[in-house]
Amino acid sequence: MKNNKKASPWNSIKVGLFSLLAMVIFAYGFQITKVNLEELRSENRQESLVRVTRALAKPEIFEYEQVEEIVNFPIYVPCPTDGSQAPVPEHNATEPYIVLTPSCVNPGEIIEVEGFNFAPFTVGPLRFIPGSDVTNVVSLGRENAETDADGHFLVSMKIPDRTSDDVQYIRATLRRNVGSPHFTQTARDTWNKIVETVFLALLATVFGTVLAIPLSFIAARNLMKTVKSPLTSISLSVLGWPIGILIGFIAVRWVGNLSASIGSNAWVNLASILLSPILAWIGLRWALPQEEINRPSQTVRLERLGVILLVVLVSFYGLFQLASLAMSAGKNLEASLGSFSFLGYFLFQVGDIVAIITPALGALAAGGTLSSFLGRLGQQGSERLPVSGIKILNLILTTVAGATVLGLVGQLVEWLYQIGEPMYTLWGPMAVGAGLGLLLAILSKPKESLPIGMVIYSITRTFLNALRSVEALVMAIVFVIAVGIGPFAGVMALGLHTIVSLAKLYSEQVESILAGPLEAIEATGANRLQTIIYAVIPQIVPPYISYTMYRWDINVRMSTIIGFVGGGGIGFLLQQNINLLNYRAASAQMLAIAIVVATMDYISSALREKVI
Amino acid sequence: MLQIKNLTKIYDGGVKALDNVSFEVPDGQFLAVIGLSGSGKSTLLRCINRLIEPTEGQIIWNGEDITAASQDEMRRIRRKIGMVFQHFNLVHRSKVITNVLAGRLGYVNPAWSLLNRFPKEDIEKALQQLKRVGIAEKAYQRADELSGGQQQRVGIARALMQDPKMVLADEPVASLDPVLAHSIMTHLEDINKNDGVSVLCSLHFLDLVHRYADRVVALNEGKLVFEGLPKDIDDKKFKEIYGRDAERVG
Structure with missing residues (x-):
């Protein structure tokens, strides 16, 4: 081989040009980011910086009860022309008192203030009180008095430019701490909010993980690459989704109404909740024998299908009853449990969530079931029917499916942008969809298996990548509008971001599993679902746990700042205190964040080591 | 009876892993599949239970066409075909x-x-x-x-x-030492002789072939180059299967 490493002048010039270009880019960056040390040197900045840093160094966590010793001493400013003296207040040898030298001055002159008999080692402001009212809250000056072991202090003070014919006052207010330290209000607020923050992160992580797991399977290339279906099967599945969702929604709503009409009697609820799983279990045991050597007859299969449908309806009835019982029980418990009323609140909310998501769940389940059933039908059809029949069937089905999909997309566009022109949002897209479907049916071979898995995979990946690039903070702004300011918006935003980013990370783990066990399980005759359960899941448990903990770390960090946009948690308090220039309180919150994040870091890394 | 008829597999990259391979395996036979690495042994075994989709040809097992089976039928066929792997899987x-x-x-x-x-x-x-x-x-x-x-x-x-009615063993002993290899082969022999299960086993070592197999098929670059009894593999056949530079070991 030839040695290419010889230095040529052209290479040197190239390196030189690259360096020059890099420097120019960097220089432009300086201008864009306004790098300017002049500001740092300005006195105002430095003074504020010192002040803020000192405040930050003293987080407002503990405070003491304080007692004050206040002494007011009369003074004339300027000295009266008739030479009269301000009345010296009487004092005995045990009470605190102050002495001024001289006893009267002109504005702007220095006066010496000497204090006696104060409590030892106390500190406090020394102020000039303008006006003749001794109780005036307005005070001038910056001096601080500090007593020594004998309770004595001596401070020189400049008298401000406030002249009056009446007597004015010098006031010494010396304070000292008594008793033991206790938490400030700031500390208590911070504690409440930090608890909220941790739970916000917890809920978001749990929701996100649960939903990311199924998504990660359809975003994994190695699992989806083998999913191939003939066109008949694909178009029937596509049609199955909307029809199934509609049927499922109607059926489950009917069950819901049935459940509601039975009422919210706790005993009826309880009986239904206990009975429906038993019935469902018996039905399932009958309809789904664990092992079957021979293929059952058509009638038996139809009977089983009917029983399974009944089981599903009974299960949804049970869910509705469960929701109803949880809500009524939760309400009662909340009223009677006292400090554990949050358990009742939880029960009520869970019931509410179940009641809300049950119809959606039913609709989705029906959609999925009908879609997969029709898909199988299409698969069998395209295996058995003659080629010409399949071709005609494909032409019809694909046209209808294409029209349906684009018609629905058009309706979504209509809903979003309110165009109000059915030509553009319904008929037009339907015609285009029908045309595309027809084209696909004409171009593809009738029985050819199309890589539908890769299509779903690509769509899912694109969707995940697009959503992942939206920061959780931005999502929080949207959710704040949807569900109002508060931690719930934060949970939704962080949860959504967790779903999409975990689904991506998880699916990469699925893609890196060993192919051998997958192949072995497939060779035993296992279907796709069984292959995932027995060959994929055991392999991905450790990385899934590890990524979930990593995400939990991130969520704790994120939840501390999601309050900046109204998403609840400690961020709200922190931002408020920074805006109010209350740096000592902000410092307490920063400290809390640091402690929580560090603790969570430690716990999660310890757990990770233990699990894996 | 397993009948392989004109089986051809061309991978996506254009590599021809199997080239018009045909042979038959009577029920209860212990068939050894030999050949160099990359000669198509693994592809052949995986085509039989359709872990790999054959490009052309037919595989007929007891009258049922495996290559034309639907997904449901494939599940029922596969569960009667056990498989043992080199890396155990x-x-x-x-x-x-x-x-x-x-x-x-x-x-x-x-x-x-x-x-x-x-x-x-x-x-x-x-x-x-x-x-x-x-x-x-x-x-x-x-x-x-x-x-x-x-x-x-x-x-x-x-x-x-x-x-199983048939076991496909894809170099089951290639990752094991000779003593263990014999112990594993004995188990396969036991299944074959006592349960009457056909065994299709790809092997590297000829002494294992002589010791356990009833019959041998040999592949070279995807083509069937030998079919017969283990004792029929003489030096000339050996050079045909493994190439001219090969030396017999073990």
Whole structure:
């Protein structure tokens, strides 16, 4: 081989040009980011910086009860022309008192203030009180008095430019701490909010993980690459989704109404909740024998299908009853449990969530079931029917499916942008969809298996990548509008971001599993679902746990700042205190964040080591 | 009777792994498949249970065309074909008994698999199979805690769980030392002779072929270059199968 490493002048010039270009880019960056040390040197900045840093160094966590010793001493400013003296207040040898030298001055002159008999080692402001009212809250000056072991202090003070014919006052207010330290209000607020923050992160992580797991399977290339279906099967599945969702929604709503009409009697609820799983279990045991050597007859299969449908309806009835019982029980418990009323609140909310998501769940389940059933039908059809029949069937089905999909997309566009022109949002897209479907049916071979898995995979990946690039903070702004300011918006935003980013990370783990066990399980005759359960899941448990903990770390960090946009948690308090220039309180919150994040870091890394 | 007719497999990259291969395997035969690495042995075995889709040709097993079977039919066909792999292909983090029970997945209802439930009879059967291959005491250990030889026995037990009529063994002893190799081959021989299961086994070492196989097929660059009894492989045939520069070892 030839040695290419010889230095040529052209290479040197190239390196030189690259360096020059890099420097120019960097220089432009300086201008864009306004790098300017002049500001740092300005006195105002430095003074504020010192002040803020000192405040930050003293987080407002503990405070003491304080007692004050206040002494007011009369003074004339300027000295009266008739030479009269301000009345010296009487004092005995045990009470605190102050002495001024001289006893009267002109504005702007220095006066010496000497204090006696104060409590030892106390500190406090020394102020000039303008006006003749001794109780005036307005005070001038910056001096601080500090007593020594004998309770004595001596401070020189400049008298401000406030002249009056009446007597004015010098006031010494010396304070000292008594008793033991206790938490400030700031500390208590911070504690409440930090608890909220941790739970916000917890809920978001749990929701996100649960939903990311199924998504990660359809975003994994190695699992989806083998999913191939003939066109008949694909178009029937596509049609199955909307029809199934509609049927499922109607059926489950009917069950819901049935459940509601039975009422919210706790005993009826309880009986239904206990009975429906038993019935469902018996039905399932009958309809789904664990092992079957021979293929059952058509009638038996139809009977089983009917029983399974009944089981599903009974299960949804049970869910509705469960929701109803949880809500009524939760309400009662909340009223009677006292400090554990949050358990009742939880029960009520869970019931509410179940009641809300049950119809959606039913609709989705029906959609999925009908879609997969029709898909199988299409698969069998395209295996058995003659080629010409399949071709005609494909032409019809694909046209209808294409029209349906684009018609629905058009309706979504209509809903979003309110165009109000059915030509553009319904008929037009339907015609285009029908045309595309027809084209696909004409171009593809009738029985050819199309890589539908890769299509779903690509769509899912694109969707995940697009959503992942939206920061959780931005999502929080949207959710704040949807569900109002508060931690719930934060949970939704962080949860959504967790779903999409975990689904991506998880699916990469699925893609890196060993192919051998997958192949072995497939060779035993296992279907796709069984292959995932027995060959994929055991392999991905450790990385899934590890990524979930990593995400939990991130969520704790994120939840501390999601309050900046109204998403609840400690961020709200922190931002408020920074805006109010209350740096000592902000410092307490920063400290809390640091402690929580560090603790969570430690716990999660310890757990990770233990699990894996 | 397994009939392979004009089987051809061309991979996506254009590599011809199998080129018009035809042969027959009577029921209950121990057939060795030999050939160099990359000669198409693994592809041939995987085409039989359609882990790899053949490009052309037919595979007919007891009158049923495997290559034309639908997905549902394929599940029923596959569960009668056990498979043993060079790298054992156990699920490492699962227990040994779970790995063995996986052999029943073609029989159990997928809905119950969601709950990880197997019938009682299957669990008893799995323990019996583990006893048969001599590692009954390892049933509740994790699969990756076992040695190589033990893992391959789990692989055989998994194949046995399928009540197979045929076992495909893809270089089952290539990752094992000679002593273990004989022990594993004895198990396969036991299945073949006592249960009457056909065994198609790809092998590297000719002494194993002579010792265990009833019949041999040899592949070279995807073509069938020899079909006959093990004793018929003389030096001339050997050079044909393995190339002119090859030397006999063992």
